[in-house]
Amino acid sequence: MHKFFRMLLAGVAGFGLWSCAEHITESADTVFDNLDAGPVGMRATFSAIQDSVFTPTCAVPDCHGGSLPPDLREGAAYANIVDVPTTQNAGFNYIKPGDPENSYLYLKITGDSRIFGDPMPQxxxxxxxAVLDSIRLWIANGAAMNRPAQPQHVSLPT
Incomplete structure (x- = not known):
């Protein structure tokens, strides 16, 4: 009798996996189709943000590579944005540790209505x-120089 139940259970499990295979494949394709939009699952650390966002996207000639504030080049970015007042909008710091909703850099990359000028990146x-969520989580957890963020629930602005 036990052998019958084991075989029945194996058959049900096999059918379940087979019936879900198409959905799993479709979901994976959707994720992989969007890889150009940014690193999926990027760690919420300053070094990951520097390597995946600031250096390749922002710290380029004629942008934040030294010609326009803030300087987001590697080695300069952290000191130029964390607890530093923005030059565009009085009352905001580029990054206000623990408060992404009042961090001007986060507002710029999310296109918030309180920014001046265009959203970034231009x-x-x-x-x-996923990248926006990693940056938000890094700021919410104190914008440390390179400590991995502790897992917590973060909801994106609607």
């Missing part, structure tokens, strides 16, 4: 929701 592909 050139190329907009940052993906």
């Amino acid at each position: 050139q190329g592909i907009p940052l993906s929701p």
